Amino acid sequence: MSDAAAPPVRARGLVKRYKEVLAVDHIDLNVCAGDVYGFLGPNGAGKTTTLRMALGLITPTEGSVELFGRDPMRRGARALDGVAGFVEAPRFYPYLTGRKNLELLAALDGHGAATRIDEVLGIVELAPRAGHRVGGYSHGMRQRLGIASALLRQPQLLILDEPATGLDPAGMRDMRRLIRRLADEGMTVLLSSHQLPEVQELCDRVAIVDSGRVVYEGSLSDLRRQGGAGYRLRTTDDARALDLAREQQGIDHALADDNGLGFQADERAVAALSLALGRAGVGILTLAPELATLEDLFFRLTEDGDGAGQAPSAVDEPGASDVERLVPTR
Amino acid sequence: MSSVAASPPATAARAVRTRGPSVATVYRWELRKLISQKRTYLGFALVVILPIFFVVFQNVRQSHDRGGDNIFAAQITQSGLATPVLMLLFLSVFMLPLAAALVAGDIVAAEDGNGTLKTILTRSVNRGQVFGAKVLAAITYATIAVFLSAAVATAAGVVSWGFKSVRTFSGTIVSAPEALLLVFASNGIYLIPLLTVAAIGVLLSTATRNSAAAVVGTIGLVIFLFILAQIPGLEGIRPYLLTEQFENWHGLLRTPTDWAPIAHSAWVCALYALPALFAAYLIFLRRDVAGG
Numbered sequence: 001m002s003d004a005a006a007p008p009v010r011a012r013g014l015v016k017r018y019k020e021v022l023a024v025d026h027i028d029l030n031v032c033a034g035d036v037y038g039f040l041g042p043n044g045a046g047k048t049t050t051l052r053m054a055l056g057l058i059t060p061t062e063g064s065v066e067l068f069g070r071d072p073m074r075r076g077a078r079a080l081d082g083v084a085g086f087v088e089a090p091r092f093y094p095y096l097t098g099r100k101n102l103e104l105l106a107a108l109d110g111h112g113a114a115t116r117i118d119e120v121l122g123i124v125e126l127a128p129r130a131g132h133r134v135g136g137y138s139h140g141m142r143q144r145l146g147i148a149s150a151l152l153r154q155p156q157l158l159i160l161d162e163p164a165t166g167l168d169p170a171g172m173r174d175m176r177r178l179i180r181r182l183a184d185e186g187m188t189v190l191l192s193s194h195q196l197p198e199v200q201e202l203c204d205r206v207a208i209v210d211s212g213r214v215v216y217e218g219s220l221s222d223l224r225r226q227g228g229a230g231y232r233l234r235t236t237d238d239a240r241a242l243d244l245a246r247e248q249q250g251i252d253h254a255l256a257d258d259n260g261l262g263f264q265a266d267e268r269a270v271a272a273l274s275l276a277l278g279r280a281g282v283g284i285l286t287l288a289p290e291l292a293t294l295e296d297l298f299f300r301l302t303e304d305g306d307g308a309g310q311a312p313s314a315v316d317e318p319g320a321s322d323v324e325r326l327v328p329t330r
Numbered sequence: 331m332s333s334v335a336a337s338p339p340a341t342a343a344r345a346v347r348t349r350g351p352s353v354a355t356v357y358r359w360e361l362r363k364l365i366s367q368k369r370t371y372l373g374f375a376l377v378v379i380l381p382i383f384f385v386v387f388q389n390v391r392q393s394h395d396r397g398g399d400n401i402f403a404a405q406i407t408q409s410g411l412a413t414p415v416l417m418l419l420f421l422s423v424f425m426l427p428l429a430a431a432l433v434a435g436d437i438v439a440a441e442d443g444n445g446t447l448k449t450i451l452t453r454s455v456n457r458g459q460v461f462g463a464k465v466l467a468a469i470t471y472a473t474i475a476v477f478l479s480a481a482v483a484t485a486a487g488v489v490s491w492g493f494k495s496v497r498t499f500s501g502t503i504v505s506a507p508e509a510l511l512l513v514f515a516s517n518g519i520y521l522i523p524l525l526t527v528a529a530i531g532v533l534l535s536t537a538t539r540n541s542a543a544a545v546v547g548t549i550g551l552v553i554f555l556f557i558l559a560q561i562p563g564l565e566g567i568r569p570y571l572l573t574e575q576f577e578n579w580h581g582l583l584r585t586p587t588d589w590a591p592i593a594h595s596a597w598v599c600a601l602y603a604l605p606a607l608f609a610a611y612l613i614f615l616r617r618d619v620a621g622g
Contacts, residue, residue, distance in 0.1 A: 049620075052448075052618075052619070052620065055448075055452050056451070056452075057448055057451060057452070057618070057619040057620070058618035058619060058620055059616070059618060076456045076457070077453070077454050077455055077456045078454075080452060080453075080454065081454070084452070085452070086448075086449070086452070087448060088445075089445070090449065091444060091445030091446045091448065091449050092446065092449065093363060093366070093444070093446055094444070095366045095367055095368075096363070096366055100362075100366075104359050104362070104363075104450075105449070105450070105453055107351060107355050107356075107358075107359055108351055108355070108356065108359070108450055108453035108454060108455045109351070109453050109454045110351040110355070110454055149449075153453075153454075
């Protein structure tokens with residue numbers, strides 16, 4: 001049964017095995033209403049397989065996934081009410097026009113979807129090319145048609161798999177604006193992406209998967225905070241400042257480079273260093289906190305050691321092993 | 331999409347879907363897809379060109395063999411209604427099964443290959459509805475192919491040699507209107523084994539996920555069964571071979587009508603078609619859609 005309070009996506013112990021290959025290894029996901037939820041991972045991490053299971057396209061070997069409390073494997077198409085999107089590249093009938101493709105899909109959706117065709121074509125700015133065969137569309141136009149076909153369903157949950165892949169910079173920018181706008185209007189978005197800046201710009205919560213397992217699930221801000229606070233310092237005498245930083249208690253990993261000094265410290269140690277620099281006659285030009293970027297954190301989580309072995313269970317807050325792994329090692 | 335802000339999407343009004351579209355809706359779109367594909371017309375061309383070529387050739391030919399093995403071959407120039415019967419005789423063996431296999435073998439596999447299966451299976455239709463619509467579309471195509479061929483052969487024959495009475499397999503002469511009725515009834519009876527070929531095509535299309543493999547596999551099976559029927563010592567199984575049922579309509583062109591081969595072909599074909607369709611249905615229902 002569907003539950004009005006049920007989250008848009010809830011996966012528990014999701015496993016997909018292809019003979020000896022374990023594509024998805026006990027993944028838990030919690031996408032809440034209103035989330036713009038980033039689903040990150042390197043190629044082959046199991047993102048698309050997970051999304052296919054969510055949409056009922058493939059059967060989980062173990063575990064379950066529910067959309068608004070409905071299991072696609074049990075409820076079939078009814079489980080997808082209020083859900084739209086695409087996995088991998090959106091595919092259409094190349095011998096039909098863009099409009100005919102949307103008419104077909106609207107017929108398969110029923111209940112007034114056909115009346116929204118002009119509206120969604122306008123949203124994705126495909127109206128002038130709607131009468132052309134999809135076979136002649138560029139990759140970007142097909143991506144936009146994919147979004148248009150999803151919007152036909154007036155979804156409450158939009159599942160997008162690499163929507164900006166293959167788009168030129170302007171197309172990527174427009175795609176981000178559209179997603180942002182849909183999210184601002186209350187749509188929950190589950191966004192699988194390789195584009196870390198895109199995720200950083202759009203998403204408030206993320207799951208990072210590696211080798212079929214979730215290695216982090218939670219808010220992006222928590223992830224970045226737990227990645228360790230760093231500082232960047234520029235002075236009138238960086239060499240002297242480096243010596244002082246290394247002598248100061250509570251300052252770690254102090255290194256000089258062309259842009260000054262980088263180090264890690266808590267606020268109390270930073271204050272003490274400022275005073276020490278002043279006493280030593282070293283002028284501070286800039287002193288700024290430097291949060292780890294999503295890219296830094298992503299690579300630390302997915303490239304350090306054996307991700308599968310160290311991955312915690314998927315919870316809202318990362319476990320101790322996450323925090324240990326997120327501490328910068330430079 | 332830069333002007334998105336100017337045109338709000340209709341997310342505010344959430345649609346409450348009480349029921350999904352019917353199989354008829356999906357079926358109509360399956361037909362539209364067929365109509366939009368060149369391959370569809372290739373099959374039709376195959377079954378239309380041959381009757382026209384046959385009639386033209388017979389008109390150009392100076393002498394006709396009036397003592398052939400087949401009673402309808404001997405009547406070619408005597409009645410235009412002998413032409414569709416002869417054409418059914420010729421085309422029923424290979425060309426019409428090929429036309430049926432071209433679409434049936436492609437109807438699921440092409441969607442798989444193009445990645446559009448995932449597109450339609452993430453809408454408000456269940457897999458069973460999609461499968462049912464595809465089977466109906468394959469049946470429709472095969473039926474149209476048969477009657478289109480019959481119509482063209484009849485028209486060409488009548489234009490060339492007139493709307494006249496014909497002599498049946500039993501030697502009885504039937505009037506032209508009755509002969510016309512028998513011609514189309516014969517084509518209708520022939521649909522029993524032909525739709526069985528289509529069912530096998532759908533099974534292979536679903537199971538192999540490869541259009542070429544499914545089409546070639548279906549025709550390969552027909553050829554295999556033909557060869558099997560020729561092997562000495564296997565006469566006992568011949569009545570149960572699918573290809574033997576391609577002549578089931580001969581019973582209609584006898585006086586009195588011989589219903590036995592028609593009834594026999596009906597249950598023999600059911601033994602092929604129903605398990606094939608059931609297996610295809612189960613595969614389609616349970617399969618992972620991982621391509622595209």
